[in-house]
Amino acid sequence: MKNMTTFITATGVIGLILTASLVMGDDDKYERNERDEGFLSQLFSKKTDVAPVKNAVYKEECGSCHFAYQPGLLPARSWKKMMGDLENHFDENAELDKDTQIALTKYLVENAADDANYKRSRRIMNSLSKNDTPLRITETPYFIRKHDEIPKRMVQDNPKLGSFSKCAACHVNAEKGSYEEDDVRIPGIGKWDD
Amino acid sequence: MKKKIVVPLILLLSSHTIMADAINDMFTQYQQQGVSNASEQTGKTLWNKKFTDKKTGKDRSCTSCHGVDLTKVGKHVRTGKKINPMAPSVNKKSLTDVKNIKKWFKRNCKWTLGRECSAQEQADILTYLKNQ
Numbered sequence: 509m510k511n512m513t514t515f516i517t518a519t520g521v522i523g524l525i526l527t528a529s530l531v532m533g534d535d536d537k538y539e540r541n542e543r544d545e546g547f548l549s550q551l552f553s554k555k556t557d558v559a560p561v562k563n564a565v566y567k568e569e570c571g572s573c574h575f576a577y578q579p580g581l582l583p584a585r586s587w588k589k590m591m592g593d594l595e596n597h598f599d600e601n602a603e604l605d606k607d608t609q610i611a612l613t614k615y616l617v618e619n620a621a622d623d624a625n626y627k628r629s630r631r632i633m634n635s636l637s638k639n640d641t642p643l644r645i646t647e648t649p650y651f652i653r654k655h656d657e658i659p660k661r662m663v664q665d666n667p668k669l670g671s672f673s674k675c676a677a678c679h680v681n682a683e684k685g686s687y688e689e690d691d692v693r694i695p696g697i698g699k700w701d702d
Numbered sequence: 703m704k705k706k707i708v709v710p711l712i713l714l715l716s717s718h719t720i721m722a723d724a725i726n727d728m729f730t731q732y733q734q735q736g737v738s739n740a741s742e743q744t745g746k747t748l749w750n751k752k753f754t755d756k757k758t759g760k761d762r763s764c765t766s767c768h769g770v771d772l773t774k775v776g777k778h779v780r781t782g783k784k785i786n787p788m789a790p791s792v793n794k795k796s797l798t799d800v801k802n803i804k805k806w807f808k809r810n811c812k813w814t815l816g817r818e819c820s821a822q823e824q825a826d827i828l829t830y831l832k833n834q
Contacts, residue, residue, distance in 0.1 A: 574781040599757070600780065601812040605805070674782060 557628040560685035563615050569604060570612070575675045578685055579619035580629040581645045583636065587616035590643055598643075628687060646672045658700065668695035720798040721790050725832055727800050728824070735821040745830030748823060753815050762814045764827075772834040789834035797832055 558580040561567055567576050579587065591613040594602045604612065621629035628650075635650035642648050646655075655663075655672060663669050669677055676682040678700070681691045692700040729740070750770065752761040767785055768776040773792045776785035787793045797803060807827075811819035819827070 572783070572785075573778055574783055595812075598780075601809045603805075603809055603812070605801075670782070677782070 556626060556685040557687045558626045558685045559619060559624060559629075560683065563612075565608065566612055566615055569608060570602075573600070573602070574673070575682065577645060577675065579616045580621050580624040580626055580685075581632060582621055582642065582648075583633060584617040584620035584622050585641045586643060587620055588613065589641055591616065626685075644673075662694050662697055662700075666694070666696060721794075721796070721832070724798050724800050724803060725828060728803055728828060732821045732825040737821050737825045740822075740825035740829040742826075742829045742833060745826035745828070748827055749830055756816060764810070764814060766814070772831065788831055790832060791834060797828070803828070 558578045561571075561576050561578055570576050590597070591609060594604060594609065621633045624630070632645075632648050632650045635648055635653070636642070640648075645651055651672075663672055675687070678692050678694050679687050680693055681688070689700065694700055729737075732740070749764045752763045754760070755762050766779045768788055772789040773787050775787055777783070778785060786796070788796055790796045807819055807824055811817065811823075
């Protein structure tokens with residue numbers, strides 16, 4: 509009886525691993541050849557695309573005005589630059605008191621894309637040259653490539669949307685750090701299918 | 703049975719006290735800066751007043767993001783992010799934290815008016831807001 513249970517459990521676990529690897533492998537089917545990511549690295553990369561935000565201060569201070577972008581979506585050098593000029597934060601004033609500014613910069617830098625073992629972080633990093641210091645995630649070559657097939661009318665000219673900066677408006681699981689294509693629902697349009 | 707009524711009542715009272723505490727703190731500070739009285743009507747006028755942004759030439763006001771009816775949810779004019787209602791009558795967390803009040807006055811006055819608000823202006827606006 510015990511042996512049977514062990515067998516069933518083992519089969520289940522193997523099945524899960526295989527399913528997971530198939531699911532992971534299926535994503536980004538157009539990019540299979542452009543990265544040095546073999547079967548194993550795909551298998552062991554984290555399931556979430558990018559580490560979700562767990563810092564309550566970050567959620568409050570940054571997330572009150574806009575989507576609380578995961579630190580793993582930009583390199584540390586970008587976050588440092590941005591946090592050094594919060595008075596002119598994309599033409600808005602986003603000043604923080606000194607202590608909060610230091611604490612949040614530390615959080616962003618420590619969780620930046622540079623060393624993050626998540627697939628979106630790695631791909632964003634891989635798409636940048638050493639000296640690129642983008643201040644907008646939407647300006648990274650990886651982001652541009654992933655969104656270049658979407659017609660203007662669906663985003664920029666979409667009255668319900670207006671820009672690519674509102675991650676969670678279309679990526680329904682963006683807050684959890686998941687940006688899978690299957691989970692895209694464009695406001696006023698619906699599922700995105702290329 | 704009694705308990706059921708008492709608990710929400712305590713919550714209601716305590717949140718009201720927190721709001722009053724933070725606002726009293728703010729008014730004490732304004733007084734120290736020379737403010738002797740505050741006007742709800744002046745605050746309301748300032749809240750709704752339009753200022754032209756030098757850079758973009760566009761009009762900006764507190765209502766750009768918070769709306770005119772403060773009991774309703776606001777919407778960030780740039781990002782579209784929802785902003786909880788300012789009115790303490792519908793949002794118990796509103797105006798309950800001194801640090802928060804100061805932070806938003808600083809940021810948002812600079813965005814809206816192109817400068818920080820004076821103690822008098824803040825006192826007027828706060829008087830208007832707290833009664834909503």
